Amino acid sequence: MLSTRFGVDRHASYLAGLAHDMCRELSFEAQEHLVDIYGSCIAFLHGRQSLQVLFSDIEYKKKMLHGPASACMLCHEFNVKEQDILEAVALHSIADEMMSDIAKIVYISDKLEPLRHRPQDADEKLHTLDLESLFVYTLGCVVQWFSSSGKPLSPFTAHLYSRILKE
Numbered sequence: 001m002l003s004t005r006f007g008v009d010r011h012a013s014y015l016a017g018l019a020h021d022m023c024r025e026l027s028f029e030a031q032e033h034l035v036d037i038y039g040s041c042i043a044f045l046h047g048r049q050s051l052q053v054l055f056s057d058i059e060y061k062k063k064m065l066h067g068p069a070s071a072c073m074l075c076h077e078f079n080v081k082e083q084d085i086l087e088a089v090a091l092h093s094i095a096d097e098m099m100s101d102i103a104k105i106v107y108i109s110d111k112l113e114p115l116r117h118r119p120q121d122a123d124e125k126l127h128t129l130d131l132e133s134l135f136v137y138t139l140g141c142v143v144q145w146f147s148s149s150g151k152p153l154s155p156f157t158a159h160l161y162s163r164i165l166k167e
């Protein structure tokens with residue numbers, strides 16, 4: 001389990017993992033409504049460029065709004081107030097370099113889950129890399145998937161990956 005390996009609260013990671021897609025099947029309008037009425041739940045994230053980009057680009061907003069909407073529902077309807085958990089849920093589609101360890105773990109687990117098409121070395125990387133390297137590896141996998149599938153990747157995520165590689 002990644003949370004154990006990286007010394008992160010496993011209950012918090014488990015809850016974030018469980019909740020991250022809970023609004024994915026709602027209509028876009030319902031997701032928007034949740035964010036409109038319970039947006040104060042994620043107000044602490046409003047300075048984050050990733051979230052601003054997510055809200056401002058309608059094409060990607062339609063694909064990624066289920067993250068912020070799930071965070072708002074988790075906070076308002078299930079009374080979860082821990083910022084690390086809400087951040088992990090809200091940003092699990094777009095990612096950014098300021099994410100907490102829990103948010104990185106949820107991002108990695110979501111993108112490298114066994115049911116996804118993933119590189120042959122994914123299991124080895126999951127067991128050997130440190131958290132930061134695993135996060136960068138995962139971003140690389142995401143960039144690769146989008147490129148090979150021909151689907152459009154959020155420019156923010158693409159830039160994030162190139163920025164990190166240059167560091």
Ligand SMILES: [Fe+2]
Nearest residue numbers: 020021024093
């Ligand atoms: Fe998702």
